Amino acid sequence: MLELAYVREHLERVKKSFHDRGLGGAGLDEFMARDQERRDAITQVETLKAERNRASGEIGRLKKEGQDASALMAQMKETSARIKQLDKRAAELDQEMKDFLLTVPNLPHQSVPVGRSAADNAEVRRWGEPPKFDFEPKAHWDLGPALGILDFERASKIAGARFVLYSGLGARLERALANFMLDLHTRKHGYTEVLPPFIVNSTSLVGTAQLPKFAADLFKLEGTDYWLIPTAEVPVTNMFRDETLDADQLPLKLVAWTPCFRSEAGSYGKETRGIVRQHQFQKVELVKFVRPEQSYEELESLTREAETVLQQLGLPYRVVALSTGDLGFAAAKTYDLEVWLPGENGYKEISSCSNFEGFQARRAGIRYRLPGKKKSDYVHTLNGSGLAIGRTWMALVENYQQADGTVVVPEVLRPYLDGIERLERNR
RNA sequence: GGAGGGGUGCCGGAGUGGUCGAACGGGGCUGCCUGCUAAGCAGUUGCACUGGCUAAAACCGGUGCCGCGGGUUCGAAUCCCGCCCCCUCCGCCA
Incomplete structure (x- = not known):
């Protein structure tokens, strides 16, 4: 606001x-x-x-x-x-x-490229080489079911369209990815892990600016003021709603692994195949509360921290700065990380790292006070996916696929999978 | 789900219709004192909106805020109604 x-x-x-x-x-x-x-x-x-x-x-x-x-x-x-x-x-x-x-969007930062849409986003850097295959690479929606680790039919029987069931090594891979990411951010990047409620009230959603404008994107529990979280950003940012933090607590860095629920209303017919766009997915989210004068360096480091996950997994990606036309409502500046997907022969968003400056802090009443100073001021909030786990799963399976349909497990992940080196059928 | 208790300033804790933005204690800040620290002494201590002044502040004034929202009254932290949250006991439950 x-x-x-x-x-x-x-x-x-x-x-x-x-x-x-x-x-x-x-x-x-x-x-x-x-x-x-x-x-x-x-x-x-x-x-x-x-x-x-x-x-x-x-x-x-x-x-x-x-x-x-x-x-x-x-x-x-x-x-x-x-x-x-x-x-x-x-x-x-x-x-x-x-x-x-409450319906006025945040002001874009001066460094944000002015443009009408995603087509005007500016590529900032690339990392890694897209793998070369001497066979026709498959999409994850073919590889997964063939390996018996992904089951769309049963998920749709249980719930409906836009749900997926991970099974066996597929489920374990999902969990391994989450653990790997959490370990990286807590051990190497200084984040504190939190496990928040997955249901929030509407005040919290107003605080982070999903409400009042974007109710259609959310799932609401009938007859209550409870909503399923669309991202951990909501509960984690709202941890400190209406609180004044001490300046020496800042920057405050939190990481949370949660499911995310999105109604994806109006998106039918778009990206219906595979696990790209689901009603439910998991995400490891990084959230920072920082002093205003530091928020732009903190955005850079946050982005680098998210990139580290992709680098360690050996997944090629690029970083783009969103243009004004593609920028989210609450964000002053956003970098998207886009991972290489052989199945699509292109890059796909896997993380979105944003500086909201004081926009959320004003809505949610999150302040800080310098020691000895009377006057408090609003913090700046930032967050970014570190990473979306479903999309990481998908990128990993596609990038590490072999001619025989098996998938090689990257080194860093093996300790999380009992040393398994390859995803094969019947494991 | 049932019964009871409670939500007051940074914290603890008074206050049952007017002199209460709120006693008292603690903490914080400022000054004095001190070789330094502690102790001691004095002063000070919130947020929002709004008017004046201003380049902008500081500053001066007004209004509102004692969980939230209504009501009664010339006047409400204090009385009435609804809601939310917390605590204790019982029930149920992973």
Whole structure:
């Protein structure tokens, strides 16, 4: 969320942000008109309240002295009625403005390439060479079922479309990947592991900005205020909602392995094959709370930390900086990691690393205080996948496939799979 | 799910209709003191919105905030209603 005062004073910058993101600037001018109306109403009602407060004190004094206060009381009864009316109007305007502010996207950082869509994203760097095969490489949706480690039919019987069942070595590979990633981030990158609730309330979702705009992307539990998390970002960022952290706790780095649930409403017909786009998947998520002046170096290191997973697994990838047209609602800047997929002969997003600056912190009330300083300030929040496990599974199977349909297990993963060197049928 | 208790400032903890933004204690900050530290003394101590001043602050004023939302009243931390959360006991359960 942008601060009201900021929008008021930097209207042109906000309008430019809307434009760069490919949104109409509509609403902003009306918003400013509302702002003026609201401030006028507040001035008026506060004057009346001040008058009432004075009179109430006077009434108390008169009564104490045994004097008659009924005239003043009658007068204040009218004033109170008037206040009630004006208060209601001011509250309405206030609510309208808050609702609007919650739908205003974050301002893109100056370094973000201006563009209309993903086509305008800027490639930052590449790592690794796509493997060369002397046979026609298969997609994971052929390899997996053939190895008996992936079962789409039964998943769809149990739940429906866009679910998958991992079986045998497939399930163990998923778990091995999660453990490998968690170990890497906790042992080498200084993250603290947390295991949060997988269900959150709507306040938490407003805090990280999935609500109010993106309810359609989420699963809600009927008859409750509970929602399945679309990413660990939500519970982990909200750990410190309405809290003030000590500056010496920062940067605070947390890693969580959770399932993620996404309704993918409106995406039917898109990426229906394989495990690319599922209603449920697992992800190891990195979350940082940092001091504002450090957030951009922290974004770089966060991205590098996510990249380390791919490097250690030997999976070729590239890093792209999202353009303004592709940038998420809450993000000021985002790097996507895209892994090489032989089955698609192209790169596919496997991690998204973002700096939200104070956008989430303001919504969620996450502050920090410097020792000895009175005034607190909002932290900057960042997060990134480190990595999406389902997509890593998929990339690994495709990149390490052999002519005979088996899959070689990368060295670093073998300790997590009882030393197994190869995924074969009937294991 | 049932019964009971409770939610007050950074923390502990008073406060049952007016003089309460809130006693008292602790902590923090500032100054004094001190070779340094501790102790001691004095002062100070939240957030949001809003008006004035301003380049912007500082600053000065106003309003609101004692879990959240309503209500009663001239006036509510204090009374009434609804909701949320926490604790204890019982039941159930991995």
